[in-house]
Amino acid sequence: MRTLKLVVSYDGTRYHGFQRQKEYVTIQNILEEVLSKFCGEPVKIAGSGRTDAGVHALGQTISLTTTGSIPCANLVRASRRMLPPDIVILSAEEVEAGFHARLSAQWKRYLYRVLESPYNSPFEIHYAWQLQEHLDEVAMNRAAAFLLGQHDFSAFRSSGSVDSSPLKTIYEAQWERRGGELLFHIAGDGFLYHMVRNIVWSLLQIGLGKRPVEALAEELAGGRCRFLNSPAPAQGLYLDAVYYKPYRK
Amino acid sequence: MRTLKLVVSYDGTRYHGFQRQKEYVTIQNILEEVLSKFCGEPVKIAGSGRTDAGVHALGQTISLTTTGSIPCANLVRASRRMLPPDIVILSAEEVEAGFHARLSAQWKRYLYRVLESPYNSPFEIHYAWQLQEHLDEVAMNRAAAFLLGQHDFSAFRSSGSVDSSPLKTIYEAQWERRGGELLFHIAGDGFLYHMVRNIVWSLLQIGLGKRPVEALAEELAGGRCRFLNSPAPAQGLYLDAVYYKPYRK
Numbered sequence: 001m002r003t004l005k006l007v008v009s010y011d012g013t014r015y016h017g018f019q020r021q022k023e024y025v026t027i028q029n030i031l032e033e034v035l036s037k038f039c040g041e042p043v044k045i046a047g048s049g050r051t052d053a054g055v056h057a058l059g060q061t062i063s064l065t066t067t068g069s070i071p072c073a074n075l076v077r078a079s080r081r082m083l084p085p086d087i088v089i090l091s092a093e094e095v096e097a098g099f100h101a102r103l104s105a106q107w108k109r110y111l112y113r114v115l116e117s118p119y120n121s122p123f124e125i126h127y128a129w130q131l132q133e134h135l136d137e138v139a140m141n142r143a144a145a146f147l148l149g150q151h152d153f154s155a156f157r158s159s160g161s162v163d164s165s166p167l168k169t170i171y172e173a174q175w176e177r178r179g180g181e182l183l184f185h186i187a188g189d190g191f192l193y194h195m196v197r198n199i200v201w202s203l204l205q206i207g208l209g210k211r212p213v214e215a216l217a218e219e220l221a222g223g224r225c226r227f228l229n230s231p232a233p234a235q236g237l238y239l240d241a242v243y244y245k246p247y248r249k
Numbered sequence: 250m251r252t253l254k255l256v257v258s259y260d261g262t263r264y265h266g267f268q269r270q271k272e273y274v275t276i277q278n279i280l281e282e283v284l285s286k287f288c289g290e291p292v293k294i295a296g297s298g299r300t301d302a303g304v305h306a307l308g309q310t311i312s313l314t315t316t317g318s319i320p321c322a323n324l325v326r327a328s329r330r331m332l333p334p335d336i337v338i339l340s341a342e343e344v345e346a347g348f349h350a351r352l353s354a355q356w357k358r359y360l361y362r363v364l365e366s367p368y369n370s371p372f373e374i375h376y377a378w379q380l381q382e383h384l385d386e387v388a389m390n391r392a393a394a395f396l397l398g399q400h401d402f403s404a405f406r407s408s409g410s411v412d413s414s415p416l417k418t419i420y421e422a423q424w425e426r427r428g429g430e431l432l433f434h435i436a437g438d439g440f441l442y443h444m445v446r447n448i449v450w451s452l453l454q455i456g457l458g459k460r461p462v463e464a465l466a467e468e469l470a471g472g473r474c475r476f477l478n479s480p481a482p483a484q485g486l487y488l489d490a491v492y493y494k495p496y497r498k
Contacts, residue, residue, distance in 0.1 A: 011371040056372070086371040122260040122335040123305070127372065 001065050004072065005095045005244075006045075008060045011086040013126040013235070018051040018060070027051075027087060031062065034082045038075050039068030048101045048108060048242040049191070054126070054234035058111070059090070059241040063101040101242070107171060109187035109240040110196045112232065114204070116180045128181070129200075129236035135182055135207035137175045143206045143216040144173040147186070147199065155219045156202070158194035158231060166192060175203075182207075185240070197231030204232065250314050253321065254344045254493075255294075257309045260335040262375040262484070267300040267309070276300075276336060280311065283331045287324050288317030297350045297357060297491040298440075303375070303483035307360070308339070308490040312350035350491070356420060358436035358489040359445045361481065363453070365429045377430070378449075378485035384431055384456035386424045392455045392465040393422040396435070396448065404468045405451070407443035407480060415441060424452075434489070446480030453481065 008031065016024035020032070028045060036042045045062045070078075072092040079089040098104075113128035115121065120130045150169040157166060172187040184200055202219065205211045257280065265273035269281070277294060285291050297310045319327075321341040328338040347353075362377035364370065369379045399418040406415060421436040433449055451468065454460045 009371055011374075080369065085369055085374045088368055088371050090368060119337055119339060120329065120334055122258055122337050123376065125260075125334045 001067055001097070003063060003065050003095050003097050003099050004075075004092055005099060005101070006062050006064075006092045007090045008057060008062060009088045009090055010057050010060065011126075012051060012054050012056045014086060015053065017053045017055070018047055018049075018057075027057075027060075030084065030087060034079060035064065035066075035075075037082070038070050038078060039064075039066040040070075041066065041068060043068075046101045046103075048105050049239070051237075051239055052194075052234050055237045055239070056127070056235075057239040060239050061101045061105070061242040061244075063095070063099055063104075065097075099244075104244050106243045106245060107187055107189050108191065108242045109172070109185065110191070111238040111240045112184040112186075112196060112200045113236045113238070114182040114184070114200075114232075116182065126235050129233050131204070133208060135204065136209065137177050137182055137207065139209075139213050140175050140182075140203045140207040143203055143213045144175065144184075144186075146217040146220060147173040151220055153192055153195055153220070155222060156195045156198040157192035158198060168192065168195075173199075194231045197234070197237060200232040200236070201230060250316055250346070252312065252314050252344050252346050252348050253324075253341055254348060254350065255311050255313075255341045256339045257306060257311060258337045258339055259306050259309065260375070261300060261303050261305045263335060264302065266302045266304070267296050267298075267306075276306075276309075279333065279336060283328060284313060284315075284324075286331070287319050287327060288313075288315040289319075290315065290317060292317075295350045295352075297354050298488070300486075300488055301443075301483050304486045304488070305376070305484075306488040309488050310350045310354070310491040310493075312344075312348055312353075314346075348493075353493050354491050355494060356436055356438045356492045357440065358421070358434065358492075359440070360487040360489045361433040361435075361445060361449045362485045362487070363431045363433070363449075363481075365431065375484050378482050380453070382457060384453065385458065386426050386431055386456065388458075388462050389424050389431075389452045389456040392452055392462045393424065393433075393435075395466040395469060396422040400469055402441055402444055402469070404471065405444045405447040406441035407447060417441065417444075422448075443480040446483070446486060449481040449485070450479060 010027055016026050018027045020026055020028040032045055043064045043066050045064045048061045075092045076089050115128045115130045116134055147170045152166045153168050154166040168188050168190045170188040172185055174185055176183045206213055259276055265275050267276045269275055269277040281294055292313045292315050294311045294313045324341045325338050364377045364379045365383055396419045401415045402417050403415040417437050417439045419437040421434055423434055425432045455462055
């Protein structure tokens with residue numbers, strides 16, 4: 001029995017999220033269908049985590065076990081003909097038994113794209129949040145610094161969540177300006193349901209001058225979000241990368 | 250009777266090109282429908298030129314005449330609610346009588362995007378030609394220089410063309426590298442059917458080392474393309490801007 005680790009990038013626009021569903025087309029449905037052909041047997045994959053409908057991935061990671069003997073390089077090459085062009089397997093490697101894309105993950109990084117452009121670009125509808133207002137990224141970065149370290153992130157969890165613990169550790173949380181584009185990078189050992197999108201929404205209230213920088217620390221400490229909270233839209237969010245401990249092959 | 254000039258940007262992915270068609274949804278169909286509502290009467294628009302299915306526009310220009318009194322600023326603002334988000338009116342202004350988006354145009358600029366990325370990005374399927382091979386942009390620029398000035402461009406015209414004269418003057422033709430992305434900028438007083446896409450295809454044969462730089466000059470002089478010619482794919486092409494003489498209001 002081999003254990004394989006695959007890094008996958010996808011445009012989430014056309015899909016009902018990552019996780020397998022019976023009635024809708026999801027990334028997991030499509031990957032399992034194609035990988036089962038390559039492995040010569042039905043395979044189930046584990047993702048590092050779900051992504052919601054419309055959310056994208058630059059480096060989602062999945063794992064699977066199989067008795068199939070297809071070499072990893074062949075799997076990657078063949079997948080480019082078999083998968084729809086908006087789902088791409090970037091790499092595949094054989095890893096030690098017991099590796100699991102979700103359980104073995106050490107931390108994950110997300111990216112959120114916000115555009116300040118004066119009008120909606122027709123090319124960015126599905127790939128960014130287009131705000132058409134100027135954002136104060138200095139204020140947003142001062143607020144984002146409150147997120148670093150271990151906290152109870154209940155304030156930024158949407159209902160419907162089934163996560164076990166709201167205690168998460170954030171290693172990186174910062175905005176980067178590139179022209180009229182603002183990129184939010186956030187990395188941590190785990191994320192609650194809608195946590196990144198709720199954080200982005202709250203930081204943007206600060207960036208728009210509607211709330212003071214300290215408001216974010218208060219929400220975090222209070223465990224309850226008093227921002228007029230609604231998650232930032234899905235299309236701006238990208239699962240950037242998932243990190244694992246080095247392992248022996 | 251007022252004459253209006255509008256600058257429009259669109260993502261051509263979902264449309265059957267610019268030009269009005271009875272059985273398919275086109276950019277012109279949609280613009281005329283919405284503009285007729287604003288003007289309170291049926292309007293016909295003139296575009297600076299057609300764009301094929303899948304071709305995009307950063308700055309397509311259209312003109313129309315109307316007895317409607319809607320102020321230009323209101324028209325732009327209202328259009329953002331009424332148009333689908335992949336078609337955007339960037340600006341509108343009242344111009345002198347007789348202005349016509351196609352007949353008054355002095356020159357146009359196109360952009361073509363080619364990516365050298367080692368794999369197909371799921372995010373660029375509809376927005377670039379993804380080649381996955383290294384291109385020699387120095388050779389391509391040396392070849393592109395042969396295009397400058399006035400020439401008979403019959404060698405780069407696809408059949409099905411109804412253009413009057415194959416004599417066109419090219420003012421700019423150069424490749425710009427940005428990381429793994431190659432942008433071709435070409436500006437001229439007119440373009441034949443598929444001319445930009447045929448030129449891109451031929452230049453890429455040179456960039457891939459399959460043909461020498463001088464081959465382009467020979468094709469141009471011979472009036473017949475002996476490259477294994479097929480136009481570069483539509484999704485990489487953008488109508489960048491259309492230039493007009495300054496005019497009095």
